[in-house]
Amino acid sequence: MAISGLAILLSPEPEQRDSALQALQEHPQLELGPSNGDRISAVLDTPDTHQDRRAFRQLEKLSGVLRVDLVCVYLDEEPTDAPSVPSGADHE
Amino acid sequence: MSDLDRRQFMHSSALLAAAAAIGATPGIDPRTGQGLPVPGLAGKNLAEAAPGISWQKAPCRFCGTGCHIMVGTQGGKVVAVAGDRQAEVNKGLLCVKGYSIGQILYGKDRLTQPLLRKGGKLVPISWKEALDTIASRIQAAPKEFAFYGSGQWTIPEGYSAQKFMKGGLSNNHIEPNARLCMASAVTGFLATYGVDEPAGCYDDLDRADVVIFWGNNMAEMHPVLFSRIIDRRATGAKIRLIDIGTRRTRTTEHCQHFLNFNPHSDLAIANGIAHLLIKNNTYDKIFVEKFLAFRKDGAKPSLFGKATTFEDYKRHVAEYTPEHVEKISGVPAKDIYLLGRLFGDPKLRITSTWCMGMNQHTRGTAINSLVHGVHLLSGHFGKPGDAPTSLTGQPSACGTVREVGTLAHALPGGRIVKKAAHRKHAEKYWNLPAGRVSPKPGYHTVKMWERFCTSKAKGGDINTIWVQVTNPGQSLPNLNKLFLGKKGLSEKFLIVSDVYPTATTKLADLVLPSALWVEKNGVVGNSERRTQQWFRQVKPPGKARDDTWQTIAVAHRLYQRGFAGMKDKDGKFLFEMKDDKGKPVPVWDFGRYYDVNVDQQLFEEYRQFTRLKHKDLAPYTEYVKARGLRWPVVKQANGTWRETRWRFSEFDDPYVKKGSRIQFYHSSSKNDRAQMWIRPYENPPEMPDAKYPLWLCTGRVLEHWHTATMTGRVPALANAMPSTYVELNPVDARRYGISNGDQVRIKSRRGQLDLRAWIQGRGEPPAGSLFVPWFDEKRLINLVTLHLYDPISKQPDYKKCAVSITRLGPGK
Numbered sequence: 019m020a021i022s023g024l025a026i027l028l029s030p031e032p033e034q035r036d037s038a039l040q041a042l043q044e045h046p047q048l049e050l051g052p053s054n055g056d057r058i059s060a061v062l063d064t065p066d067t068h069q070d071r072r073a074f075r076q077l078e079k080l081s082g083v084l085r086v087d088l089v090c091v092y093l094d095e096e097p098t099d100a101p102s103v104p105s106g107a108d109h110e
Numbered sequence: 111m112s113d114l115d116r117r118q119f120m121h122s123s124a125l126l127a128a129a130a131a132i133g134a135t136p137g138i139d140p141r142t143g144q145g146l147p148v149p150g151l152a153g154k155n156l157a158e159a160a161p162g163i164s165w166q167k168a169p170c171r172f173c174g175t176g177c178h179i180m181v182g183t184q185g186g187k188v189v190a191v192a193g194d195r196q197a198e199v200n201k202g203l204l205c206v207k208g209y210s211i212g213q214i215l216y217g218k219d220r221l222t223q224p225l226l227r228k229g230g231k232l233v234p235i236s237w238k239e240a241l242d243t244i245a246s247r248i249q250a251a252p253k254e255f256a257f258y259g260s261g262q263w264t265i266p267e268g269y270s271a272q273k274f275m276k277g278g279l280s281n282n283h284i285e286p287n288a289r290l291c292m293a294s295a296v297t298g299f300l301a302t303y304g305v306d307e308p309a310g311c312y313d314d315l316d317r318a319d320v321v322i323f324w325g326n327n328m329a330e331m332h333p334v335l336f337s338r339i340i341d342r343r344a345t346g347a348k349i350r351l352i353d354i355g356t357r358r359t360r361t362t363e364h365c366q367h368f369l370n371f372n373p374h375s376d377l378a379i380a381n382g383i384a385h386l387l388i389k390n391n392t393y394d395k396i397f398v399e400k401f402l403a404f405r406k407d408g409a410k411p412s413l414f415g416k417a418t419t420f421e422d423y424k425r426h427v428a429e430y431t432p433e434h435v436e437k438i439s440g441v442p443a444k445d446i447y448l449l450g451r452l453f454g455d456p457k458l459r460i461t462s463t464w465c466m467g468m469n470q471h472t473r474g475t476a477i478n479s480l481v482h483g484v485h486l487l488s489g490h491f492g493k494p495g496d497a498p499t500s501l502t503g504q505p506s507a508c509g510t511v512r513e514v515g516t517l518a519h520a521l522p523g524g525r526i527v528k529k530a531a532h533r534k535h536a537e538k539y540w541n542l543p544a545g546r547v548s549p550k551p552g553y554h555t556v557k558m559w560e561r562f563c564t565s566k567a568k569g570g571d572i573n574t575i576w577v578q579v580t581n582p583g584q585s586l587p588n589l590n591k592l593f594l595g596k597k598g599l600s601e602k603f604l605i606v607s608d609v610y611p612t613a614t615t616k617l618a619d620l621v622l623p624s625a626l627w628v629e630k631n632g633v634v635g636n637s638e639r640r641t642q643q644w645f646r647q648v649k650p651p652g653k654a655r656d657d658t659w660q661t662i663a664v665a666h667r668l669y670q671r672g673f674a675g676m677k678d679k680d681g682k683f684l685f686e687m688k689d690d691k692g693k694p695v696p697v698w699d700f701g702r703y704y705d706v707n708v709d710q711q712l713f714e715e716y717r718q719f720t721r722l723k724h725k726d727l728a729p730y731t732e733y734v735k736a737r738g739l740r741w742p743v744v745k746q747a748n749g750t751w752r753e754t755r756w757r758f759s760e761f762d763d764p765y766v767k768k769g770s771r772i773q774f775y776h777s778s779s780k781n782d783r784a785q786m787w788i789r790p791y792e793n794p795p796e797m798p799d800a801k802y803p804l805w806l807c808t809g810r811v812l813e814h815w816h817t818a819t820m821t822g823r824v825p826a827l828a829n830a831m832p833s834t835y836v837e838l839n840p841v842d843a844r845r846y847g848i849s850n851g852d853q854v855r856i857k858s859r860r861g862q863l864d865l866r867a868w869i870q871g872r873g874e875p876p877a878g879s880l881f882v883p884w885f886d887e888k889r890l891i892n893l894v895t896l897h898l899y900d901p902i903s904k905q906p907d908y909k910k911c912a913v914s915i916t917r918l919g920p921g922k
């Protein structure tokens with residue numbers, strides 16, 4: 019489970035902003051919250067951090083979305099043991 | 111609580127935090143003006159929205175931005191993080207790395223017990239055996255021992271290592287990895303102001319009309335700071351953003367101007383701006399008359415050089431016409447004219463930022479002092495929004511390395527071992543007999559590792575290195591020479607304190623498991639002189655222990671064995687800690703380590719040094735209350751402590767003489783003036799040629815922090831960016847017959863590496879140059895990079911060397 023609180027910055031340009039808002043409202047894993055000026059709060063609720071990250075990236079790419087900042091994240095999943103990389107302290 | 115309730119609570123809490131971070135009035139739809147339902151949130155705070163989770167502050171463990179985080183713990187584990195709304199730095203926001211910070215504690219391969227290499231294998235041993243092993247190595251050859259730490263050392267960690275080495279062993283071979291990332295910023299500030307660290311702060315980003323990124327990809331490397339700028343623009347502020355870089359990055363996408371310069375030629379650009387200020391008579395006459403002195407190098411480049419005149423300076427920059435600069439840098443003359451016009455306009459507020467691009471440079475000190483120079487000459491200095499400001503990549507490169515002085519030549523508080531008066535102060539504060547601190551600077555990083563990788567018979571007079579909180583087996587340049595050379599030298603001994611297995615532990619003889627981030631108390635200092643404190647919130651796993659404890663425990667082993675240096679002049683242990691009643695506490699026994707606040711006691715001792723060079727810190731308890739304070743922090747008549755945002759400016763810096771407007775009170779010309787340097791462009795030591803026809807630049811990516819030992823254990827980040835690659839331009843791809851995803855070989859005079867090609871990827875290097883991120887332990891680009899360094903800062907140049915590329919075949 020991964021639940022992220024997001025601060026999304028929308029374009030001041032009315033048409034772009036409307037289309038972004040519509041896309042955000044239709045996003046199945048996103049719930050919009052209160053806003054302030056061009057910024058709107060939201061919660062992204064996905065099964066794991068991998069999907070969370072992917073959804074986050076998609077949001078960043080939406081036309082009319084200028085920037086997405088992360089405010090908080092609640093995680094409830096097992097981390098992995100290594101990056102692409104180490105395999106134990108003794109590599110010799 | 112059922113899983114469903116828990117999820118609902120977290121959901122509500124996340125929405126609450128997000129709404130609060132944007133300062134939203136709950137319930138207004140920006141499009142319709144209608145109310146939006148926010149069930150159950152009204153009036154709640156984090157703790158109420160997610161009961162059972164306790165929240166405490168801590169600064170982020172990653173970059174030098176220094177965001178504050180609210181850390182949520184439950185059942186002895188970190189279960190949530192939130193941007194800290196009370197923090198001025200980030201105002202409730204975090205970037206994707208801050209997002210994953212909780213998970214870095216819980217990789218499955220955390221090191222949890224000491225390991226000693228026996229019969230070629232690392233095998234578990236007790237802490238007792240580990241400490242005895244280190245003590246014996248040191249006792250056998252105390253002058254051949256070196257300590258190698260980092261800008262991730264907390265202030266107490268770095269301070270204890272510093273005292274252990276310089277006060278205890280009379281040995282100055284202590285260095286930080288920060289030598290590799292910001293040493294040129296230090297020497298740049300010293301060369302200009304006579305004292306290290308930026309005069310301005312992040313508030314400048316909120317006030318500037320023009321922000322210039324000098325080889326600085328802030329959008330990916332300091333994302334929350336970048337957000338501050340982009341937010342201003344989004345709310346209608348007119349800000350001009352200029353990227354002066356050697357490759358297109360995410361930062362470039364937001365900039366109105368991209369000045370793509372040939373590697374190394376930033377010196378010509380800075381001189382070109384100065385040329386125009388003088389030619390157009392738009393330089394600041396008052397600055398020249400009252401606040402500036404002129405300087406140039408003698409036969410050899412040096413930190414203080416020799417005095418010269420404004421006339422000499424004018425003659426020097428006369429040759430840097432925009433057309434001449436275009437020839438050197440490849441930047442069109444019209445863009446140099448643009449910079450000249452902007453700097454020549456006194457109505458504008460201009461902030462310059464930089465990080466590794468200017469520092470990892472064989473002329474690093476020179477380009478740092480030239481960028482200060484254009485700000486000073488144009489008078490774009492000393493007002494909010496008008497500042498040259500360097501950024502750091504690590505959370506305490508400033509706090510620990512630059513302020514505590516964990517460098518081979520330095521002492522705490524901006525002091526140096528060469529000066530008798532400075533050593534005397536250290537001996538006084540450490541209660542040591544006169545003469546204990548050695549006047550001879552130790553080896554800088556490259557030299558230290560060179561000596562370690564050379565047999566004793568051939569002059570390799572460093573035989574044991576203790577590495578804490580860093581990964582030199584991946585981050586040093588020219589690894590074959592500076593790290594892998596240790597292989598087969600049986601007399602050498604490498605000790606590594608870390609949290610995960612790394613490229614460095616591969617060659618370690620002794621591995622010590624360390625506590626990480628909120629598993630220990632800490633104090634750090636970010637890029638804007640802000641000192642930040644936190645408390646331990648969860649326990650480290652297994653037998654992992656604090657790095658400060660490790661240092662004190664080894665010191666105590668030596669003390670027990672009668673090693674004279676571990677006693678002060680009264681015969682007491684160098685790190686004696688006392689409880690409230692003045693009774694000594696045996697903190698070398700880890701079971702008793704948290705009986706007192708060791709961090710606080712070390713910090714209070716260290717604080718005495720900070721007042722010697724106007725870098726005053728407040729008492730520890732002030733930092734407990736605050737989200738950091740920017741030094742100098744000076745006590746007011748009413749008993750409160752006041753931080754300083756703009757140094758050297760009368761309106762804000764309490765140390766500036768009244769009526770002087772600007773005063774560089776540590777001026778190296780001893781007349782309160784900053785130094786304007788004559789520093790010509792010169793070709794770099796290695797340039798592309800027929801055999802190695804391309805430039806190579808290395809750097810970082812958004813998802814991973816430095817060598818990825820922490821971010822690589824976070825599934826989302828590891829999946830998003832699993833391995834490194836080489837970015838190349840389509841023109842070069844065609845020339846060398848390379849398609850996207852192909853396996854290619856990068857080769858330099860020092861080594862080679864096979865990688866996957868990425869054409870028009872995230873960044874875009876211009877034709878003739880390649881870019882490779884260095885986070886991947888399986889593919890070490892530092893086998894290829896150059897170990898040559900700036901003659902003053904001794905910082906190596908990771909941003910340019912000459913390489914070839916060949917296609918090996920299609921990608922797997």
Ligand code: SF4
Nearest residue numbers: 170172173177205208
């Ligand atoms: S910008 Fe830097 S300090 Fe802030 S959350 Fe990201 S990595 Fe951490």
